[in-house]
Amino acid sequence: MGDEIRRNMALFPIGIVMKLTDLTARQIRYYETNDLIQPIRTEGNQRLFSFNDVDRLLTIKAYIEKGLNIAGIKQVLNLDQKEAAKEENVITEKTEQKRKEMSDTELRQLLKQQLMMNRPGGATPMNRGELSRFFH
Numbered sequence: 001m002g003d004e005i006r007r008n009m010a011l012f013p014i015g016i017v018m019k020l021t022d023l024t025a026r027q028i029r030y031y032e033t034n035d036l037i038q039p040i041r042t043e044g045n046q047r048l049f050s051f052n053d054v055d056r057l058l059t060i061k062a063y064i065e066k067g068l069n070i071a072g073i074k075q076v077l078n079l080d081q082k083e084a085a086k087e088e089n090v091i092t093e094k095t096e097q098k099r100k101e102m103s104d105t106e107l108r109q110l111l112k113q114q115l116m117m118n119r120p121g122g123a124t125p126m127n128r129g130e131l132s133r134f135f136h
Contacts, residue, residue, distance in 0.1 A: 010040035010048035017049045023058045028057065034070050036060055036077065 014025055021028075031037050032047070037056055039047040049057075056077075063073045 007051040009052075010050050012049040014047050017054060020054055020063060023057060023061060031057065031060055034074070036070070036073060038103070045093065068072065 012020070014028060017023070017028060018025060019116060028037075028047075037049075037053050037060075039049045039053055042048060059077070060073055063076060069078065
């Protein structure tokens with residue numbers, strides 16, 4: 001089972017979450033009403049919270065302590081989510097662009113130079129990720 005799946009599993013009733021976050025049940029329900037968190041509901045309509053929900057509540061609590069209002073917190077949390085999604089794509093695009101910048105010939109020349117160089121301490125100067133293009 002992956003870590004992300006575990007972090008999203010709804011496990012904690014509101015009483016445990018209150019102890020973990022030092023928030024009251026009323027505060028937690030208020031944040032749910034304002035769509036800042038979305039706990040899972042059981043068949044008996046009991047709220048169950050995941051690790052990610054607890055993290056989000058702690059983040060909300062920190063923003064409240066800094067003086068942000070609910071509207072400001074919504075904007076910051078939405079911006080954080082957009083930035084995280086965007087950052088994942090940027091890293092992938094940058095990595096792909098960097099990989100494409102070198103032609104196979106240039107890469108072979110660089111590999112040959114680095115293999116011919118005698119480094120003190122036996123350290124291998126080459127980037128192991130670059131070698132993956134040679135092994136199929």
